[in-house]
Amino acid sequence: MQPVRAAIRNYVLIAVTFLILIVVLPANKLLLDVYNLTSPQYHTLLLMAELPVLAMWLGAFLGYSKLEQYAFKLIGTKEGDAYAKLSAGIKWLAFSLPVPTFIYFIISSFAGMHDGWQSAAIILSNYASLVLSLVAFLKTSEATRMLRLQRKIHQPASMVRCLQLVFAALGVIYCYLIFRQLNLSTLTNAHNAYYLPVWLLVLTQIIPFLYAWFLGLLTAFDMWLVASRSPGFLYRKGILLMAGGLVAIIAANIGVQYSVSIIPQNGHYTVNHTLGFLYVMYVFSILGYTALIFGINRLTRLEEV
Amino acid sequence: MSSSNESLLYNQVLRVTHVYLGPAAERFLLRQTQNHLHKDPHDITKPDLQKLITWISLSVSMLTDDSEIIEEYITQLHKLAGEKPGKELA
Numbered sequence: 278m279q280p281v282r283a284a285i286r287n288y289v290l291i292a293v294t295f296l297i298l299i300v301v302l303p304a305n306k307l308l309l310d311v312y313n314l315t316s317p318q319y320h321t322l323l324l325m326a327e328l329p330v331l332a333m334w335l336g337a338f339l340g341y342s343k344l345e346q347y348a349f350k351l352i353g354t355k356e357g358d359a360y361a362k363l364s365a366g367i368k369w370l371a372f373s374l375p376v377p378t379f380i381y382f383i384i385s386s387f388a389g390m391h392d393g394w395q396s397a398a399i400i401l402s403n404y405a406s407l408v409l410s411l412v413a414f415l416k417t418s419e420a421t422r423m424l425r426l427q428r429k430i431h432q433p434a435s436m437v438r439c440l441q442l443v444f445a446a447l448g449v450i451y452c453y454l455i456f457r458q459l460n461l462s463t464l465t466n467a468h469n470a471y472y473l474p475v476w477l478l479v480l481t482q483i484i485p486f487l488y489a490w491f492l493g494l495l496t497a498f499d500m501w502l503v504a505s506r507s508p509g510f511l512y513r514k515g516i517l518l519m520a521g522g523l524v525a526i527i528a529a530n531i532g533v534q535y536s537v538s539i540i541p542q543n544g545h546y547t548v549n550h551t552l553g554f555l556y557v558m559y560v561f562s563i564l565g566y567t568a569l570i571f572g573i574n575r576l577t578r579l580e581e582v
Numbered sequence: 583m584s585s586s587n588e589s590l591l592y593n594q595v596l597r598v599t600h601v602y603l604g605p606a607a608e609r610f611l612l613r614q615t616q617n618h619l620h621k622d623p624h625d626i627t628k629p630d631l632q633k634l635i636t637w638i639s640l641s642v643s644m645l646t647d648d649s650e651i652i653e654e655y656i657t658q659l660h661k662l663a664g665e666k667p668g669k670e671l672a
Binding site for chain 1: 610
């Protein structure tokens with residue numbers, strides 16, 4: 278029970294801190310004017326808007342702790358190392374949710390008072406999101422690759438080509454949507470929504486993000502292959518649920534990062550289709566973590582009876 | 583010769599269990615034989631298998647409500663024990 282208790286403790290700490298920040302940090306003056314809100318109304322609405330985010334974080338923390346618990350039961354077995362790596366990756370993915378949010382939230386709250394803090398908020402939160410996601414997907418892709426190779430499962434050529442095509446399409450669309458916001462006449466121009474020179478943006482954001490998402494897609498693909506070809510009627514029920522959850526989590530994570538990257542952040546919520554899309558991704562993520570937890574519970578039972 | 587017969591019996595039981603529990607089969611059998619029979623899984627004999635089937639039946643019923651699956655699994659194990667399915671031990 279220890280990993281779960283520790284994860285819940287971490288979540289409560291993060292959630293309470295976040296709720297305090299929502300209440301305490303100064304309201305965005307532009308948003309107050311645009312939507313004709315008082316400060317208490319702003320804080321109340323912001324609190325309600327962040328509830329799905331908090332639910333997603335809870336799912337993420339419970340998810341990684343359950344996976345950690347399962348991996349602990351498999352220590353010394355053939356699959357032990359792979360599941361340990363997978364649980365570590367999902368843990369990094371879980372922390373990649375609140376950390377950039379905290380950074381952006383805290384710094385951008387003071388952006389109205391101090392020039393330049395909005396740019397710092399965007400730059401730091403983007404890099405935090407990138408680094409945490411990259412580490413997470415590096416670990417998870419290695420873990421699922423280990424599981425696949427242990428079971429001697431080969432990636433079907435046709436499915437690999439589909440995956441490559443999907444990634445190429447998403448990558449090209451992503452680059453187009455970013456580049457159309459940039460002044461490409463000079464690579465050193467930092468007057469854009471990302472507050473970075475174009476060359477630095479390409480080398481340290483665009484390319485690494487695309488690589489991280491590729492690793493994420495590979496993780497989802499390999500996990501689905503392993504689950505769908507697993508022997509054992511009862512075992513397969515658990516691992517399919519787990520794999521389905523993982524696919525949903527990765528897809529939602531990539532979806533959120535994708536939309537947040539291509540739409541310049543302006544320091545406040547704007548009620549439009551992008552926000553709607555983000556909330557759909559949050560719900561998808563919550564469902565994914567729920568499926569992951571149920572699947573892991575089934576697999577854990579197999580190791581306990 | 584007898585130890586290779588016992589090992590053969592274990593492999594047969596493992597093969598049947600693998601159909602239902604997949605990669606968890608070996609660990610499941612290890613727990614069942616060590617906790618309930620207090621012996622190494624490779625040392626199980628046909629008389630041991632009778633007791634083991636009872637424990638396996640109890641354990642698998644905690645994993646699934648699907649009585650058809652449980653019955654199918656236990657039937658396969660009874661065949662290995664040379665028993666007719668449904669014969670209960672005292």
